[in-house]
Amino acid sequence: MTRITFIAPDGTRYDVEAENGSTVMENAIRNGVPGIEAECGGACACATCHVYVDEEWTDTVGAPEAMEEDMLDFAYDVRPNSRLSCQIRVRDELDGLVVTVPERQA
Template sequence: MTTITFVAFDGTRHELEAENGSTVMENAIRNSVPGIEAECGGACACATCHVYVDDAWKAAVGEPEAMEEDMLDFAYDVRPNSRLSCQIRVSDKLDGLVVHVPERQA
């Protein structure tokens, strides 16, 4: 299992155990993390699972692919470390991952 910490806009931390092979978004929804709406269910067809990857984890998570970059155009307050959590696949190399939830979703 891989540990992921979601940091809400108000600073509240939600730490959870995630199964490898799942996505960060799936784990957020399964654990009712506030602020992750995932209206499209993980199809990379909305931007309501937008997160900011903590700078310490940006290299490990990697850069978004073209389709994800296109969807990020619809996200609220996009930053260089913005990602759609439905596109981040959980693996051992992400154990300890920290992501921040924006003030609101698009």
């Protein structure tokens, strides 16, 4: 199991155990993390599972692919560390990952 921490807009921390191979978005939904809407269900077809990857983790997590960048155009307050959490797969190297949920989804 890989540990992931979500920080909600109000500062509340959600520490969850995530299965490798699942997506970060799925773990947010499963654990009731507020602010992740995932309207399209993980098809990279909306931008409502937007998160900010903690600066220390951006290199390990990696950059979005072109399709995800396209979708990020629809997100609110996009920053260099913005990702769609449905496109981040949980793996061993992400143990301890911290992501912040933005104030609002698009």
